[in-house]
Amino acid sequence: RMEHLSHAASNCPSLLAGDGQALSFLARTCLSVAGISALEESTRLSALEVLAAVCDIDDVKRTLLSGSSSAEPLLRILLNGEGVSNSSGDGSGVLRICAEIIVNGVDDDINEWSADAPSLQDDATSWDEDDSAMYAESLIESFLHNLGGSNTLPAVLPLVETLLGNASNSDVWQQKRAALSILERCLLAAPVAFTAHIPVAIETALSLSAHPSPRVQFQSLQLLGALCIADTIDEDGVGKVRTGYGARMLQSMAHLVASPCMKVASHASLAIVSFCLGGNGRENCGVSLEKSTIGPYLSDLMSALTSGPLSLDMTNSSQVRNGAATVLVRAIAAVSCLANVGGEDFVPFYGSTMPGLLGCAYFGLELDHASGCVHPVSPQALSHELSMLRGAALESATIVGEAIGEDNAAMYRSDAEKIMVLALALLKAPADQKAADVIIPMDQLLAGCARVANVIKDDYAPFLPYVLPRLLNRAKEEADISVTDGDESGLEASKRGNLDRDDDEGTESVTVALPGMGTKKLTFNTTQIQEKAQAARAMYEHANALGVAFGPYAETCASAFLPLVKFKYSPEVRSTSAQTLSPIFNAACQYALSTGGDAASLPQSLLPALVNTIASQLEEEDQDDNETLFALADSLSEICYSAFRHVNEVNGRRVAQLDFNQSHKLVSQLVNCIGSCLERRSEMIQSTLAVVTDEDERAHCEDLLQIEADTLTEYVNSIGYTLKSLGEGFVPIFESIIVPYFGKLLLAEGTNDTRARLAAVEIYDDMVEYCGSAAAAKFSPSLVQGIMQGIDDSTNGGDRDLKRASVYGIAQIARYAPNSTLSSVAFQILPNLMSIVTDAESAEEEENTYLVEITVSALASMFLFNDAPYGTFDGVDKSSLLKKFLQVLPICQDYDEAKVCHDKLCDLIESGAVSMTAEAPALMRIVGQIFADVEDGEEVASTATCSRLAVILTKIQESVDSGLIQKCFSQLSPEAQNGIQIALERGAGAGNGAVISP
Numbered sequence: 001r002m003e004h005l006s007h008a009a010s011n012c013p014s015l016l017a018g019d020g021q022a023l024s025f026l027a028r029t030c031l032s033v034a035g036i037s038a039l040e041e042s043t044r045l046s047a048l049e050v051l052a053a054v055c056d057i058d059d060v061k062r063t064l065l066s067g068s069s070s071a072e073p074l075l076r077i078l079l080n081g082e083g084v085s086n087s088s089g090d091g092s093g094v095l096r097i098c099a100e101i102i103v104n105g106v107d108d109d110i111n112e113w114s115a116d117a118p119s120l121q122d123d124a125t126s127w128d129e130d131d132s133a134m135y136a137e138s139l140i141e142s143f144l145h146n147l148g149g150s151n152t153l154p155a156v157l158p159l160v161e162t163l164l165g166n167a168s169n170s171d172v173w174q175q176k177r178a179a180l181s182i183l184e185r186c187l188l189a190a191p192v193a194f195t196a197h198i199p200v201a202i203e204t205a206l207s208l209s210a211h212p213s214p215r216v217q218f219q220s221l222q223l224l225g226a227l228c229i230a231d232t233i234d235e236d237g238v239g240k241v242r243t244g245y246g247a248r249m250l251q252s253m254a255h256l257v258a259s260p261c262m263k264v265a266s267h268a269s270l271a272i273v274s275f276c277l278g279g280n281g282r283e284n285c286g287v288s289l290e291k292s293t294i295g296p297y298l299s300d301l302m303s304a305l306t307s308g309p310l311s312l313d314m315t316n317s318s319q320v321r322n323g324a325a326t327v328l329v330r331a332i333a334a335v336s337c338l339a340n341v342g343g344e345d346f347v348p349f350y351g352s353t354m355p356g357l358l359g360c361a362y363f364g365l366e367l368d369h370a371s372g373c374v375h376p377v378s379p380q381a382l383s384h385e386l387s388m389l390r391g392a393a394l395e396s397a398t399i400v401g402e403a404i405g406e407d408n409a410a411m412y413r414s415d416a417e418k419i420m421v422l423a424l425a426l427l428k429a430p431a432d433q434k435a436a437d438v439i440i441p442m443d444q445l446l447a448g449c450a451r452v453a454n455v456i457k458d459d460y461a462p463f464l465p466y467v468l469p470r471l472l473n474r475a476k477e478e479a480d481i482s483v484t485d486g487d488e489s490g491l492e493a494s495k496r497g498n499l500d501r502d503d504d505e506g507t508e509s510v511t512v513a514l515p516g517m518g519t520k521k522l523t524f525n526t527t528q529i530q531e532k533a534q535a536a537r538a539m540y541e542h543a544n545a546l547g548v549a550f551g552p553y554a555e556t557c558a559s560a561f562l563p564l565v566k567f568k569y570s571p572e573v574r575s576t577s578a579q580t581l582s583p584i585f586n587a588a589c590q591y592a593l594s595t596g597g598d599a600a601s602l603p604q605s606l607l608p609a610l611v612n613t614i615a616s617q618l619e620e621e622d623q624d625d626n627e628t629l630f631a632l633a634d635s636l637s638e639i640c641y642s643a644f645r646h647v648n649e650v651n652g653r654r655v656a657q658l659d660f661n662q663s664h665k666l667v668s669q670l671v672n673c674i675g676s677c678l679e680r681r682s683e684m685i686q687s688t689l690a691v692v693t694d695e696d697e698r699a700h701c702e703d704l705l706q707i708e709a710d711t712l713t714e715y716v717n718s719i720g721y722t723l724k725s726l727g728e729g730f731v732p733i734f735e736s737i738i739v740p741y742f743g744k745l746l747l748a749e750g751t752n753d754t755r756a757r758l759a760a761v762e763i764y765d766d767m768v769e770y771c772g773s774a775a776a777a778k779f780s781p782s783l784v785q786g787i788m789q790g791i792d793d794s795t796n797g798g799d800r801d802l803k804r805a806s807v808y809g810i811a812q813i814a815r816y817a818p819n820s821t822l823s824s825v826a827f828q829i830l831p832n833l834m835s836i837v838t839d840a841e842s843a844e845e846e847e848n849t850y851l852v853e854i855t856v857s858a859l860a861s862m863f864l865f866n867d868a869p870y871g872t873f874d875g876v877d878k879s880s881l882l883k884k885f886l887q888v889l890p891i892c893q894d895y896d897e898a899k900v901c902h903d904k905l906c907d908l909i910e911s912g913a914v915s916m917t918a919e920a921p922a923l924m925r926i927v928g929q930i931f932a933d934v935e936d937g938e939e940v941a942s943t944a945t946c947s948r949l950a951v952i953l954t955k956i957q958e959s960v961d962s963g964l965i966q967k968c969f970s971q972l973s974p975e976a977q978n979g980i981q982i983a984l985e986r987g988a989g990a991g992n993g994a995v996i997s998p
Contacts, residue, residue: 105132149190360393450541551591746786928976
């Protein structure tokens with residue numbers, strides 16, 4: 001009977017989910033079986049599997065996590081074994097039984113486990129003899145997640161304490177390993193609820209990392225790595241866990257990389273990788289860790305790696321048999337990550353590291369300098385392990401070279417040439433030969449080439465004719481797909497996401513119902529599909545690194561990857577291909593501006609095809625695949641931005657622009673996508689946030705809402721860049737599409753989703769700024785209603801971005817709409833804006849900088865500038881406003897606002913509204929920083945404004961006491977001092993003034 005229940009749970013769990021009484025009966029029945037210790041573990045696990053499957057059903061899970069009284073009886077049965085009779089007696093709930101099997105189901109033979117050579121596929125679940133324990137771990141994680149951390153942690157943590165703390169079991173390594181494993185599963189299943197217990201988990205892992213058993217050491221490293229991945233990393237790369245415990249964690253990892261047990265040594269290197277890359281719940285969080293987190297310990301870590309795994313002798317057959325290649329590959333990965341985080345701090349280790357990496361990249365190979373070909377020195381050199389070793393070494397060498405920074409590029413250049421010699425030898429081989437992939441995996445080779453391109457820039461151009469054909473061949477290769485008859489069981493399995501994988505053949509199969517064809521089984525070559533995605537990533541890196549130098553190849557590359565945006569067999573291929581089209585198009589735009597001739601027409605020929613293909617795929621894409629939707633939307637936004645920003649300075653025309661009909665179609669498609677996005681957000685808000693009380697489930701829902709919000713932002717950006725490009729020509733589109741959909745979303749009465757209101761306000765802001773005075777006059781009154789709610793914390797839902805967009809709208813209305821638009825609310829707006837500045841400054845948070853800058857800009861646009869519409873209003877303390885305006889300048893977060901404010905500042909000074917003598921200290925600071933920013937490539941002021949500021953600065957020098965000038969100069973930052981010198985040199989070049997002496 002248990003087999004039947006298990007089969008039903010696997011294939012159609014909803015059949016087992018009846019009313020509360022039926023669920024309670026099922027729970028007691030399964031628990032009575034699972035709790036019988038004398039039964040085979042497979043039978044007990046099958047009983048637990050049934051319960052785990054039922055708890056994973058959406059309706060059951062939602063009830064269990066709701067905190068309602070209806071969930072309590074089932075929770076008491078599942079967690080406490082209430083009313084269940086078995087050999088263990090009452091009190092054996094699912095967590096206790098899982099913990100028991102985790103302890104007893106692990107292999108007792110430490111020596112056999114330790115002697116087993118590690119492989120690159122190894123992880124914490126790789127030892128076959130641990131199958132029962134591993135399955136119990138997966139089940140306990142499922143229960144922890146589906147029953148909710150707030151319900152389960154109070155029940156499971158005492159079990160962990162028992163496993164760790166009993167004197168009678170102090171030497172039983174199985175219980176220590178189990179405790180560490182359960183702590184990891186708690187962290188993975190309920191990261192929010194587990195937050196309060198993280199310090200204890202860290203201390204446990206650090207303490208047990210010194211345990212004599214390698215099994216316990218391994219599990220300690222596993223938990224430390226998981227803690228790093230779960231660690232919250234802010235935008236500055238600072239992690240909470242690593243800030244408090246980083247030194248001790250790294251010390252444990254450095255100690256264990258020298259372990260005589262190859263599995264432990266290998267896992268220690270992986271833990272270092274997790275320390276460097278992990279965070280925010282991802283193995284690679286995408287945020288660079290603040291290098292001071294690693295810097296003080298870099299020497300000790302590199303010493304441990306160098307004297308430990310990096311010293312392994314690959315010519316020693318005994319070490320090779322014991323897994324030396326795997327240990328070395330993972331140690332090399334750790335070096336890559338340390339270099340990536342350390343940046344320039346890694347320079348002292350470059351000389352001792354790079355030769356070894358290059359040696360490993362060439363290991364087992366012989367280079368024929370005459371022919372430029374490489375050959376394996378023996379058949380063994382073509383083994384999978386050595387191929388992966390060479391790939392890891394080449395990849396690491398390019399990461400190290402890129403990490404040490406542009407200032408040290410000369411140090412790397414000769415080594416980069418050695419890398420490219422090897423790369424060219426492999427790339428010149430016929431594309432239909434697999435020998436090159438056997439020597440070094442092609443994805444690692446091509447990714448390494450892209451990093452070299454990012455460092456040597458234009459000097460890389462001669463290598464492109466050899467690199468690009470490989471990428472293009474992979475992109476164009478016809479998909480290896482076979483279609484056969486399928487069956488109902490395969491169709492049901494596919495609907496649940498269970499794919500039929502054949503690792504030996506490198507294929508995956510999925511069964512689908514095709515209209516007019518019936519049930520069919522599609523089998524596709526996963527290796528080939530992965531190669532297409534890898535080719536797209538490598539192409540992205542090349543185009544992004546080379547910019548204008550990539551231009552001559554843009555048309556060919558775009559034509560190869562554009563069809564893959566519609567590649568129906570893989571969302572990864574669709575998303576990576578769409579992403580790579582963005583830098584390809586940007587390179588085409590740069591090339592058109594720099595070259596002219598036939599190249600000038602390329603961006604215009606590409607733009608409609610790119611936009612149309614990506615936009616139509618957005619409508620067709622699986623609306624539950626939020627990662628692919630975001631990738632497509634992000635690419636479309638970047639392409640629209642490139643088209644908007646690349647303008648021919650001679651004739652003032654953009655190198656690429658959609659015409660009215662193309663723009664109309666795109667905006668219609670995007671509004672449809674926005675509608676779907678907002679519907680999904682509304683459903684999540686109503687069905688989860690309004691019902692579920694479990695903090696982890698709510699956090700998960702909020703994460704999904706944020707992904708949808710990010711995608712929504714890209715949709716809105718694409719509309720915005722299209723609007724800005726057409727200018728007044730966009731007005732009919734605005735009136736026919738934007739107003740009917742977004743007009744009602746400006747106000748809280750129209751939606752309870754502040755992100756929908758944000759989208760509406762941002763699009764209306766752009767209309768006021770770019771669509772001309774007539775449009776501003778017609779539509780800005782509607783915007784005023786929205787921004788009045790947006791700047792008010794009682795009606796903006798606490799959404800900082802909505803407040804920011806509303807303030808931005810005030811600035812644009814003040815500049816471009818009739819004076820009457822804000823006249824009735826000007827005095828209501830004034831205190832709101834002043835309080836925003838005061839509150840944001842008192843918080844002293846860096847993220848408030850933009851809000852403060854845009855708020856000051858809005859205040860100045862309304863009341864201070866020479867053309868301010870309300871500058872003559874009585875009751876406005878313009879002196880205080882001017883002081884605040886000068887205090888915040890220069891503007892640096894928004895280039896458009898910066899240019900406006902800095903130009904208007906010149907007007908104020910030249911008109912005498914700002915005294916050059918009285919405000920000399922502030923003006924020297926402002927002008928100095930503006931010139932420093934411009935020198936660094938920041939577009940905070942136009943050329944004309946810089947010329948005006950240089951003249952103003954010269955006049956200040958001439959009219960203000962030299963002692964005061966020198967005093968003010970000495971108090972400036974080094975950057976601003978340098979900016980002053982640049983400004984006065986420009987003034988001197990025009991025949992004005994001399995340069996201040998520091």
